[in-house]
Amino acid sequence: MKKYENILFDLDMTLLDFNTCEYNALKKTFFSYGVEIDGEKHKTYAVINDGLWKRLERGEIVKKDLGPMRFKMFLDYLDISEDPSVIDKQYKDNLSLEAVLMDNVKETCEKLSKDYNLYVITNGTDYIQKSRMKLSGLNPFFKGMITSDEAGFPKPQKEFFDFFFNKTKADKSSCLIVGDSLTSDILGGVNYGIDTCLISDNKPSGEIQPDYYVKSIDFLINLLQQ
Ligand SMILES: [Mg+2]
Structure with a gap:
């Protein structure tokens, strides 16, 4: 891959x-x-x-x-x-005080953080998302987080991604977006020309198609090692 x-x-x-x-x-x-x-x-x-x-x-x-x-x-x-x-x-x-993790998230992020720069991109209120990330214990594995509050625009809008790339100086072709939402995460990536991976129980059948899809976050490790 x-x-x-x-x-x-x-x-x-x-x-x-x-x-x-x-x-x-x-x-x-x-x-x-x-x-x-x-x-x-x-x-x-x-x-x-x-x-x-x-x-x-x-x-x-x-x-x-x-x-x-x-x-x-x-x-x-x-x-x-x-x-x-x-x-x-x-x-x-x-x-802002609720930070219940999805299954296998901590182990997966810890592993991936050894080989990749991890970022959070979220449509959410800045202080709430920052507090929840801190409480989740995930911060040590992440290089940073961009919220829609900070960017001034939500995913999937182009301006959200303009803000992300201006701030991180990351190269678009080296990025993979991973998320559960077709209308914000996947559509945002498709429109901006960033590869995407949907986390979902079912393979999406509609118009918006991700590059990859996995049933849960731990499958990412295998996917990225292919
Ligand atoms: Mg989501």
């Missing part, structure tokens, strides 16, 4: 188990309002939140509005009258 020098990892659902982090943070946030968040409520929140992140990726909404918008919708669903901006801040603070 082509020799890469830099691996650009997405953070959520690639390195960190965002579903569990989100669920824990929601439970903590709403506990103080006497509301118990169960799997059903979490699912409703996640659908609202994912929909808004997709709109952000497409440039239809701006980042500062996303947080209050999702909690406005979720509070309406729960039939609670609280200030969505206040809840959003509390939720973000709780989320």
Whole structure:
């Protein structure tokens, strides 16, 4: 296989188990309002939140509005009258303390860090993602992290990658993007001319196609050694 020098990892659902982090943070946030968040409520929140992140990726909404918008919708669903901006801040603070790893991530990153420069590229709030990376114990294996907050644009937009390459001076042809999202990680790489690897249970069948796909992160080691 082509020799890469830099691996650009997405953070959520690639390195960190965002579903569990989100669920824990929601439970903590709403506990103080006497509301118990169960799997059903979490699912409703996640659908609202994912929909808004997709709109952000497409440039239809701006980042500062996303947080209050999702909690406005979720509070309406729960039939609670609280200030969505206040809840959003509390939720973000709780989320910043959640760093549950996906399976086999630490061992894989440790191994790969011996042969490759590892970076995190994430659509997320700067202080939250920095705090979670620190708590995850992964920082020693990574050369750096670029957040969409810092770049001013989210993946898959071209400006996000312009920012990454300006900052790291990495050579585009030596990079491989690894992530779980076709619409941000893989599409971003395809449009920018960077090789991509999707982590997914199923081989993608749609229009957006990665160069490689693996079922879980540990398969990357074999893939890169081929
Ligand atoms: Mg992701």
